[in-house]
Amino acid sequence: MNRSGFAARCLVERRGFEPQEMLIVYDEVALPLGSLRLRHKGGAGGQNGMASVLESLRTESVPRMRLGVGPTDAVPGGVDLVDYVLSPFKDKEMEIATEQIQRAADACELWLEQGTEAAMNRFNSLSASGASRPADEAATESSKEEED
Numbered sequence: 761m762n763r764s765g766f767a768a769r770c771l772v773e774r775r776g777f778e779p780q781e782m783l784i785v786y787d788e789v790a791l792p793l794g795s796l797r798l799r800h801k802g803g804a805g806g807q808n809g810m811a812s813v814l815e816s817l818r819t820e821s822v823p824r825m826r827l828g829v830g831p832t833d834a835v836p837g838g839v840d841l842v843d844y845v846l847s848p849f850k851d852k853e854m855e856i857a858t859e860q861i862q863r864a865a866d867a868c869e870l871w872l873e874q875g876t877e878a879a880m881n882r883f884n885s886l887s888a889s890g891a892s893r894p895a896d897e898a899a900t901e902s903s904k905e906e907e908d
Contacts, residue, residue: 762808762809762812763809763812764809764812764813765809765811765812765813765814765815765816765817766812766816768782768784768813768816768817768822769816769817772817779817779819779821779822780821780822780823782822782823783823783824783825783868783871783872783876784810784813784822784823784824784825785824785825785827785864785868786807786809786810786824786825786826786827787826787827787828787829787845788805788807788826788827788828788829788830789829789830789841789844789845790805790806790828790830791826791827791828791829791830792828792830792831793828793829793830793831793853793856793857793860794828794856794857794859794860795827795828795860796825796826796827796828796860796863796864796867796883796884797825797826797828797884798823798824798825798826798867798871798876798879798880798883798884799823799824799826799876799880800821800823800876800877800880801819801820801821801822801823802820802824803820810824823871823876825864825867825868825871825879827860827861827864828860829845829857831844863883866883867879867882867883870882870883
């Protein structure tokens, strides 16, 4: 996954897509499990796979959706972050992840039909549980992401 930029570049070159016409979907340990965040563009934020995509496409103008896989608290003591991310979900986590995947699929469909802005407006305002977050919390999160 850390070298996924090659596949993205091949898609752009062979199919004639512009980077702005792609939606890169990836996991994000910095977001709690169940959350979704869409953005028009930006840096890799420390995610190696996204860094590969941005480097290969030579632009940061690539829409993306981050799927939160992070713990609600902290990574359990003594557990390597990579091991944590690659470990199977516990039963309760699986319920959250399953619901998250459905919302991510819905977000992808909306992105295809109406674009990034519409998908951001609908799905960035949802909490990990799928409930709407308070408007001030969603606005704060959105403004932080635009600064990145």
